Amino acid sequence: xAMLRVRGFEIHKSYLxxxxxxxxxxxxxxxxxxAPLFSPETPRGGKMSVRMTASGSYxxxxxxxxxxxxxxxxxxxxxxxxxxxxxxxxxAASGADRQPECxxxxxxxxxxxxxxxxxxxxxxxxYPVVSISLGDDAxxxxxxxxxxGKTDSVWLNSGDVVVMGGEARLAYHGVDRIRFKSSRLLxxxxxxxxxxxxxx
Ligand SMILES: O=C(O)CCC(=O)C(=O)O
Numbered sequence: 784x785a786m787l788r789v790r791g792f793e794i795h796k797s798y799l800x801x802x803x804x805x806x807x808x809x810x811x812x813x814x815x816x817x818a819p820l821f822s823p824e825t826p827r828g829g830k831m832s833v834r835m836t837a838s839g840s841y842x843x844x845x846x847x848x849x850x851x852x853x854x855x856x857x858x859x860x861x862x863x864x865x866x867x868x869x870x871x872x873x874x875a876a877s878g879a880d881r882q883p884e885c886x887x888x889x890x891x892x893x894x895x896x897x898x899x900x901x902x903x904x905x906x907x908x909x910y911p912v913v914s915i916s917l918g919d920d921a922x923x924x925x926x927x928x929x930x931x932g933k934t935d936s937v938w939l940n941s942g943d944v945v946v947m948g949g950e951a952r953l954a955y956h957g958v959d960r961i962r963f964k965s966s967r968l969l970x971x972x973x974x975x976x977x978x979x980x981x982x983x
Contacts (some may be wrong), residue, residue, distance in 0.1 A: 789935050790925050791951030795876070798944035803868075804917055804968055810866040811888070811975070814838050817863045818856045820890055826850070832895040838865045839885040841982045843904065850904050852885065852982050865979075869915075873979045876913050876946055883913075883979040891921065891961045891974040899926050899934075899957040902947070902980070910981035911948025917941050918974040920962040926955030941966045 787794040799807070820834035823845040837843060841852040842862050856862055865886045873883050889897070902912050916939040923945075926934045936959070939945065947956070964972040 787937070789937060790927075790954060791947075791949050792925055792954070792956070793946040793948075793951075794937060794939070795944045795946070796940070797942050798876070799872075799915070799942040801942070804942050807866070807868060807915075807917060807977075808968060808975075810868055814863045814866070814888075818842075818860070819858075820888075821857055831897075832892075833897055834890045834892070834895075836888050837885055838863045838888070839883065841885045843885065843887050852904060869977065869979060872915070872944070873913055876944055877911050877948070877979075879910050879981065881910065881981055884982040885978075885980045887978045887980065889976040889978075891919070891958065891976070893961070893963040893972070895958075895973075896960055897958040899924060899930075899955040901953050901955055902978075903953060905980055905982050907981060907983075908952045911946050911952060913979040914945040914947065915977040915979075916943045916945075916974065917977070918966045918969040919972060920965045921974050921976070922959040922961075924957050924959055925951075926957075928953050928955075930955065941968050
């Protein structure tokens with residue numbers, strides 16, 4: 784298992800075996816039934832190209848009123864519980880002493896991307912964000928603590944885990960594109976990214 788460090792982002796290549804990746808997808812199926820994917824609106828009125836859902840006590844949400852965490856799926860139902868395998872992964876990868884309160888699920892279809900942004904809607908930045916890539920390859924871009932400046936890009940493959948803590952916790956990051964159907968993990972193609980977060 785190789786670990787790459789880019790601007791404080793710890794990129795653990797092939798952290799999850801193909802079997803562990805398939806087991807996670809099995810865990811996500813009932814979760815996606817209970818909390819279907821939705822397309823968040825940006826505060827400016829556009830639609831994000833990524834579709835989202837979440838598990839845990841909070842899910843991340845966005846609409847005309849801004850970015851925030853909410854304690855229910857937009858349907859009004861509670862978010863499902865975070866699967867145990869993901870809680871185990873969180874403790875192993877983060878070394879944190881607190882349970883994550885949100886596992887955000889981003890689904891990238893063929894043309895989806897995510898612009899450079901900071902994760903800053905959480906209350907305590909001393910906890911890292913742990914990100915898990917499943918499915919198609921993604922070109923992940925890493926910037927700086929402030930907007931602009933030079934960036935570095937790395938391909939994330941299925942099974943990679945990225946720990947964004949310390950100097951990386953508030954660094955800009957995003958996904959420029961995916962390589963659609965580069966993986967066979969998801970029958971219809973695409974990419975799932977899971978991020979585990981302490982919110983409060
Ligand atoms: O999809 C990824 O690898 C990154 C996701 C992300 O930046 C986020 O959820 O804040």
